[in-house]
Amino acid sequence: MINTKNISKTYPSGRGVVNALCNVSFSTPKGATLAIAGKSGSGKTTLLNCLGGLEQPDTGEINCFGIDIHALSKKQLSHFQRQHMGFVFQFGNLLSFLTVEENIAFPLMLNKVLNKKEIKKRISSLLEKVGLSELSSVLPNELSGGEMQRIAFARAISHSPKMLIADEPTANLDTETANKLVQLMFSLAKEENCSIILSTHDQDLIKLADQAIYLFDGRDATNG
Numbered sequence: 001m002i003n004t005k006n007i008s009k010t011y012p013s014g015r016g017v018v019n020a021l022c023n024v025s026f027s028t029p030k031g032a033t034l035a036i037a038g039k040s041g042s043g044k045t046t047l048l049n050c051l052g053g054l055e056q057p058d059t060g061e062i063n064c065f066g067i068d069i070h071a072l073s074k075k076q077l078s079h080f081q082r083q084h085m086g087f088v089f090q091f092g093n094l095l096s097f098l099t100v101e102e103n104i105a106f107p108l109m110l111n112k113v114l115n116k117k118e119i120k121k122r123i124s125s126l127l128e129k130v131g132l133s134e135l136s137s138v139l140p141n142e143l144s145g146g147e148m149q150r151i152a153f154a155r156a157i158s159h160s161p162k163m164l165i166a167d168e169p170t171a172n173l174d175t176e177t178a179n180k181l182v183q184l185m186f187s188l189a190k191e192e193n194c195s196i197i198l199s200t201h202d203q204d205l206i207k208l209a210d211q212a213i214y215l216f217d218g219r220d221a222t223n224g
């Protein structure tokens with residue numbers, strides 16, 4: 001369960017203070033898919049960064065699976081992120097000097113839970129699930145945009161996190177590829193019992209999620 005209460009965040013700017021988030025609250029059960037919708041500048045990235053512990057809200061609470069993540073020390077937070085969170089960004093951010101399988105192995109190496117043989121098995125199962133087994137030893141620059149995002153997704157869930165944060169993972173994809181990616185992400189996450197919080201401005205993608213929140217100027221405008 002992910003629970004947030006009255007999250008607010010402001011940024012100083014040349015034009016005065018920007019209210020990037022204003023009293024946003026929601027809760028979503030374990031394994032559920034949640035879409036954060038809203039126009040550019042509505043606060044989606046700020047909300048996701050706060051949820052992922054990448055930024056600190058000014059006020060409010062964020063409780064992920066019983067843990068108040070912003071009450072953790074830096075060390076405890078990075079341990080929690082490494083173990084229980086996965087991230088996908090707008091540009092896959094694959095490491096260009098590592099092959100597809102080495103990219104996917106990265107979080108597993110950091111966590112040191114699986115041995116070499118188990119890591120190999122996990123990677124080949126994930127590659128099969130995202131339908132890219134034949135690309136295991138290629139470098140990211142040989143992949144299409146859609147393939148990159150599928151690999152970025154496989155990497156983000158390789159260590160079986162409890163929650164995945166995906167910030168506009170489809171922003172650079174055509175409509176059909178975007179739809180397929182999100183369907184794959186949602187169905188695989190359910191299989192793995194991983195909650196997904198995904199931001200998008202695409203109305204069709206929002207419909208695929210269990211829950212949706214609409215942000216407008218940093219406020220929750222879901223009900224009007």
Ligand SMILES: Nc1ncnc2c1ncn2[C@@H]1O[C@H](COP(=O)(O)OP(=O)(O)O)[C@@H](O)[C@H]1O
Binds near residue numbers: 011
């Ligand atoms: N680091 C920052 N410094 C100043 N203003 C910021 C910063 N990050 C975001 N903002 C402002 O906060 C608002 C919300 O931004 P953001 O969360 O990136 O929205 P979205 O992801 O929906 O496009 C925007 O007005 C943006 O300009």
Ligand SMILES: [Mg+2]
Binds near residue numbers: 044045046167168
């Ligand atoms: Mg954004």
